[in-house]
Amino acid sequence: MQRLMINLLVTLTTLGFGIVAASFLAISNQPEIKMPDLQKPEAQAMTTEAFTSTSGMSVKTDRGCINSNTYRAADGTQVSTSHEIFGSPSKAVKEMRTRLKDAEQIVERVPVKNESGKRIGERVVMLWRYESTGCLWAVIMWTDGSQLNWISSESMPTALEFERYKNEYLSFSTE
Numbered sequence: 001m002q003r004l005m006i007n008l009l010v011t012l013t014t015l016g017f018g019i020v021a022a023s024f025l026a027i028s029n030q031p032e033i034k035m036p037d038l039q040k041p042e043a044q045a046m047t048t049e050a051f052t053s054t055s056g057m058s059v060k061t062d063r064g065c066i067n068s069n070t071y072r073a074a075d076g077t078q079v080s081t082s083h084e085i086f087g088s089p090s091k092a093v094k095e096m097r098t099r100l101k102d103a104e105q106i107v108e109r110v111p112v113k114n115e116s117g118k119r120i121g122e123r124v125v126m127l128w129r130y131e132s133t134g135c136l137w138a139v140i141m142w143t144d145g146s147q148l149n150w151i152s153s154e155s156m157p158t159a160l161e162f163e164r165y166k167n168e169y170l171s172f173s174t175e
Contacts, residue, residue: 056070079153124142
């Protein structure tokens with residue numbers, strides 16, 4: 001009986017060490033997500049050719065109007081954009097809050113202000129896992145009055161670069 005107890009104790013101890021070791025291996029084998037520095041990066045020379053439009057569409061729904069476009073960066077990385085116009089700022093905020101519930105990680109959250117410093121919306125940088133593919137994408141989403149805007153890319157630096165490009169060369173505002 002004593003020998004059985006010792007064998008049982010050795011077996012349980014070995015099993016415990018095995019579980020702990022397997023946990024450490026699983027954690028160490030997870031891909032590391034590198035977070036970019038979200039401070040204003042050094043200004044890089046950007047031209048109107050930095051991103052090429054590959055497709056676009058506009059759809060009117062019962063909630064509002066949705067415009068979406070897909071671009072390719074010079075290195076081939078895809079960037080998708082969406083611009084939705086809702087009936088009111090509160091509806092845009094409500095939709096943004098709904099989408100934020102699915103964020104895997106919120107990296108940055110700041111107010112959006114107009115030229116005179118008045119708050120007109122909110123900007124969120126987050127990581128979002130697409131259920132259909134399991135891929136983790138960088139997403140920049142912001143409200144501007146009754147508008148909800150979205151930039152997504154599999155590369156956080158490319159998404160942030162596209163946001164700068166958009167601010168310099170494109171206009172999402174249609175109101």
